[in-house]
Amino acid sequence: MTTPRTLEARALHRTYGTRESTTTALAGVDLTLAAGSSLAVTGPSGSGKTTLLHLLAGVLAPTSGEVVWDGRPLSTMRDRERTALRRTAFGFVFQQGQLLPELPAQENVALPLLLAGRSRSEAVGRARQWLTHLGLAGMEARRPGELSGGQAQRVAIARALVGAPGVIFADEPTGALDRGTGWEVMRALTTAARAQGAALVVVTHDPEVARWCSRTVEMRDGRIVRELAQVAS
Numbered sequence: 001m002t003t004p005r006t007l008e009a010r011a012l013h014r015t016y017g018t019r020e021s022t023t024t025a026l027a028g029v030d031l032t033l034a035a036g037s038s039l040a041v042t043g044p045s046g047s048g049k050t051t052l053l054h055l056l057a058g059v060l061a062p063t064s065g066e067v068v069w070d071g072r073p074l075s076t077m078r079d080r081e082r083t084a085l086r087r088t089a090f091g092f093v094f095q096q097g098q099l100l101p102e103l104p105a106q107e108n109v110a111l112p113l114l115l116a117g118r119s120r121s122e123a124v125g126r127a128r129q130w131l132t133h134l135g136l137a138g139m140e141a142r143r144p145g146e147l148s149g150g151q152a153q154r155v156a157i158a159r160a161l162v163g164a165p166g167v168i169f170a171d172e173p174t175g176a177l178d179r180g181t182g183w184e185v186m187r188a189l190t191t192a193a194r195a196q197g198a199a200l201v202v203v204t205h206d207p208e209v210a211r212w213c214s215r216t217v218e219m220r221d222g223r224i225v226r227e228l229a230q231v232a233s
């Protein structure tokens with residue numbers, strides 16, 4: 001039995017390429033991520049971190065194994081349902097470049113709600129609340145190019161959270177930032193995810209970033225080779 005709002009990976013395998021030339025990116029990964037918990041995925045380049053994130057988020061399908069969200073295997077959902085799940089139950093934060101440059105911060109954050117058919121007043125109201133919550137009150141009208149890297153990442157975090165997702169996926173969220181700004185962004189990300197009761201998965205090369213999460217798994221050659229639990233900062 002799976003607990004509700006839990007994300008589970010069962011014996012995940014993923015290969016790329018053709019029968020003649022195959023790369024095994026994941027070679028059997030099992031994971032359970034409860035609501036409100038946070039997981040850092042670390043490991044060297046090519047160890048399978050991004051592939052794991054994409055499988056957990058239903059962006060890519062496993063070659064074998066299963067991802068189960070809220071008791072439901074993603075493989076049993078139709079494409080349209082999986083797309084809807086990615087829009088409503090999951091939020092995404094990338095390294096950079098995910099904000100629409102021509103839209104003010106407030107519109108960038110409101111966009112997922114508008115696309116989901118919410119009224120403009122509700123979408124903008126919730127966007128403004130999240131921007132305030134992330135320390136960006138007064139910056140609602142600025143376009144991404146008028147914000148610092150750390151401020152732009154906090155807008156991206158607000159956008160990932162505005163739809164009240166169950167899981168936030170972050171791929172190298174501090175990769176384009178200096179150390180101090182990265183620290184602020186990780187604090188904002190982990191605090192906001194916890195406030196929302198969302199689980200958080202962070203792919204990172206940086207042990208300092210991983211330390212913000214309650215658990216860290218280290219990957220090598222498509223497998224989890226080590227797991228650490230820590231008291232989140």
Ligand SMILES: Nc1ncnc2c1ncn2[C@@H]1O[C@H](COP(=O)(O)OP(=O)(O)OP(=O)(O)O)[C@@H](O)[C@H]1O
Nearest residue numbers: 016017023024025044045046047048049050051052
């Ligand atoms: N689309 C693809 N086609 C073929 N091989 C791929 C593809 N994507 C990833 N791979 C291979 O799968 C393996 C795992 O890649 P993945 O991107 O998941 O690793 P990673 O740990 O995220 O790496 P990095 O830290 O460099 O981003 C690597 O050997 C990579 O070359």
